[in-house]
Amino acid sequence: MSRDRQIEALNELLKGEYMARDIYDKTKNIQGDEQVQNMLAKFQEDHDRHIQQLEDRIRQLGGEPQSGAGIAGTMANLSAMYKSLLGPDALLKQVYEGEKMGVDAYDDRLDALDPESLALVRRIKEEDHKHLQFFEERINQEKSTLR
């Protein structure tokens, strides 16, 4: 497993973290549900921390962290903003899908990582699992109040 490949994998994951951070940043104030708003703000902080940690690790390996979420991130952002205008239900589903993609992206790249990066990525993934759990609970709550 080459160092370049490790750096490349970490940079791909970094891009996903930027994407998640931006989406929480853009959507947290748009829709009115206060509990959801607070969670989105907290998740944004988690992803800010993930960005910092991944950047530190990339630099430790001698790499250059890429910046921002790129074109895919901009598109995801616009879509999330639109969904958040439709209400918490649509937003929650969209963000849930995004988090799931993020966790899958981590799983797909575990083989490319050195032990120290792997330990970091495992910690990040645990936090994202907590994000997923929150969204699952909220989506179920929304369903039961509609009944």
Ligand SMILES: [Fe+2]
């Ligand atoms: Fe997350």
